[in-house]
Amino acid sequence: GEDVEQSLFLSVREGDSSVINCTYTDSSSTYLYWYKQEPGAGLQLLTYIFSNMDMKQDQRLTVLLNKKDKHLSLRIADTQTGDSAIYFCAERRGGGSQGNLIFGKGTKLSVKP
């Protein structure tokens, strides 16, 4: 399909790991991103991965990229209540340098104490 797809909801308990999955569409996408949107706030870039990488780790965040399957995941270790937000997967499609992003619909993460 032409859409970036991700599941709409994920619920975890505080202290557990969260894994948010995404499938993207363009095998020539150069960068893939995870953005976080807290209630009433704008989008905040969490992390990104270049398409020639398989994995990127940044503190509690781990991004895994499977180019063959066009699958991206974000793992949040030791999830806290402050991680409750909507997480958007986005791709920057190949061709051109303008850099506009194609977003998924977002996954709402709820963290229960």
Add this chain to the structure above:
Amino acid sequence: GAGVSQSPSNKVTEKGKDVELRCDPISGHTALYWYRQSLGQGLEFLIYFQGNSAPDKSGLPSDRFSAERTGGSVSTLTIQRTQQEDSAVYLCASSLVPGFNEQYFGPGTRLTVT
């Protein structure tokens, strides 16, 4: 300011009226993007500016939508003859140069058309 700012933060308008939404990007950022976030639809790319010119207007949903950017800085998104389906949060983002990794987003303008 330190970040991207947008005004107004909320706008309620009657169907058929025109509205203008404003974006102040981060100083020195040459690229500016407008997106729309509709309920259940995720974020949709509308238009992109490099300096004052808009090489890509392909995302604008209809000819009622237009945008301009002046002085390589402030941008205005105008919606003429608003319709209820225009109700959404309109987000602006800027980046240092086009294609630069990080786009910094503003808090958005929530538009409600009654």
